[in-house]
Amino acid sequence: MTNKQLQVLKQQHALLAQFIIRLSLFYQGYSKAIDEELQTLRGHLGSNANFTLAHVSINKLNALLQEDGGVLRRFKTDTLQSVEGAAKALLATSGKANANTSIIDTISQARRPAESLYDVTQLCVQTITLYSQVTDTLPKPVGVAVKSHSNEPLQAPATLLMALQEELVQLLDTYQKRLPDNTELTILKQKVVEGLNNDELLNVCLTLLRLIVKDSMQEAIISGKVIQSLHHSLSSLHQGLNKSIDQAHCTFAVQQDDNLAMRKELIKLENDVARSDSFSALKTQTQQQLKQVGSALEKREENDRLAQQALSGQLEALKAQVAELESKTRYYRNRLAKQVATSQTDPLTKLPNRQAYNEHLRKLLDNRNINEQSLCLAVVDIDHFKSINDRFGHSAGDKTLQVIGKQLSKALDDNDFIARWGGEEFVLILPGLNAKSLKQKLERLRTRLTELPFKFKQDRLTITASFGGTCFSHGEDPDAVFERADSLLYQAKRAGRNCVVTDKDDV
Structure with missing residues (x-):
């Protein structure tokens, strides 16, 4: 250069x-x-x-x-x-x-x-x-002067705080299932249930965010150890295979040397026979050569026995390594399957969650492009759910969500899908329906819920729900379909609740 x-x-x-x-x-x-x-x-x-x-x-x-x-x-x-x-x-x-x-x-x-x-x-x-x-733009309390540069912290509206607290409770429930022995999560949830002001809400959010990051880092460390363990097992298996191959090459070389030695002895014997003039001398030379050939054969037989023994030992070791690798693979596969199932399950209702909904809908839409099957979507919202929490406590609200989720799930067909979207909302994926049959099916679900016998603190209640449903058009974006169903749900709320509105209705 x-x-x-x-x-x-x-x-x-x-x-x-x-x-x-x-x-x-x-x-x-x-x-x-x-x-x-x-x-x-x-x-x-x-x-x-x-x-x-x-x-x-x-x-x-x-x-x-x-x-x-x-x-x-x-x-x-x-x-x-x-x-x-x-x-x-x-x-x-x-x-x-x-x-x-x-x-x-x-x-x-x-x-x-x-x-x-x-x-x-x-x-x-x-x-x-x-x-x-x-x-x-929110109306200010009467008789209270609001200064734009006041040192006092601005308090969020009560409705906003309540909605944020409900989201936090749901998120805390998810992590409590994964970390049941974590007392910090229990304390945080108790604080949220009791009610928070702005500063307390911010502190809880920050603490929960730290827990999420810490848990994510631990998952990353575990994943790294899994990869390292599998890599070590594969390396050991590779070394064992290389050792077996080297041993086979060595055995083959020894056999080649033995064959060459016997071939030389036979050639020497042939030459001695050709040159010998005395029968007695020929007999003596022949016996000596045969004795040497016999020794060579015994040596080869011993070498073959040792090589076979070594190869058997190596194959047994490889068999054990393969069995260990298969065991580790099964263990980590099962563990991964459990983690996936946990990550896609709502901890309160045991229904699929939003992540499972996204995955299921993606697969359905991929198949729909092939089969051209009709597909509908509905959003369900429990009416006056906040009043249940306020009157009877969050445990009653949790029980209501569990019962509603179970009843909706039982009433669906095998090909239907339900997930808890968040709060008191559920989302349904209903294949094989048109606009008319969608309306009929949602009406049956709505009626079923009104017939459930709820009783809280000796008070009998009728729990109702509002439904918004729509059908997919060919090639339509899933988010746009959900937004349309969500908008129809709000129309049902404005129409007096406890009703079904689809995109074929006039409300």
Whole structure:
């Protein structure tokens, strides 16, 4: 390599090092462990660059980034669900039409997967801005002067606080199922149930967020250990196979040497017979040669026996390693299946949750593109659910949700699907129906619920629900269909509750 080429290569290395340093500064603040390793990498790429140490540091960063990838995805999903819950609660308090449109748009954005963490942050800022706009338009208490620059914290409306608290209770229930021995979760839930002001609500949210991040990090560590264990087992299996192959090659080489030695003895015997003039001398030479051949055969037989014994031992070891690997694979497969089932099950009603709904609907729509099967969707909301919580307590409200969910599930067909959407809302996926049969089926479900014998503290109650239902058009976006069903549900609420409204009705 010429001096000029060497100089160009050095300049390219320096340019690449500067680019990596600037890129690492861009990601500063994402994670403490990653920040520390990036700082180390910048040191290796400074004025006296050490590319060997930089390579080691890059490998460590790859491992850290791989572990944090799953944590970041779960964080984005949890944050989007929180934003959606907060936006829906804000929608219930807003009275301005233009604000409602913006809030509905925010809810729709929160239901779509976020491309980046920046998108999640932007959506959070958008929700906070909407919150400020809505609270500014709310009527102020009579006789209370509101100062724009007051040092007193602004209190959120009671309805908004109640909606946020219900979302928090549901989220806490989910994590209590996963962490039943965590006393901190029990204390947090008790605080939420008793009621919170703005500051207390913020503190609970922050504490819960820390628990979520901590739990996500523990899941990432467990996943890393699983991969490491399987990698170790596969490496041991690979080493055993290589050892068996090497042993087979060695045995074959020994056999080749033995064959060559016997071939030489036979050639020598043939030559001695050809040259010998004395029968006595020929007999003696023949006996000596045969004795040597016999010794060679005995040696080969012993070598074959030892090789067979070694190969049998290696095969037994490989068999044990394969059995261990299969056992680990079954264990981790079952564990993963349980985790998936837990992550897709609502802890209170034991029904599928929103994540399971999204997965089930995606599969149905993929099959529908092939089979052209009709598909309908309905949103169900328990009427006056807040009054049940207020009059009889949250335990009565929880029991109501469990009974309603169970009755709806029992009344559905095998191909139908039900999930708890959140709060007192359920969502139904109903294949094979048209607009007319959808209306009839939802009416049967509504009637079934009104006939349930509820009794709280010696008081008999009739629990009713409102239904909004619609059918998919070919190629229609699932979020748009859900929004339409949700809008029809609100029409049912405005029509007096305890009724069914589909997109073929005039309300």
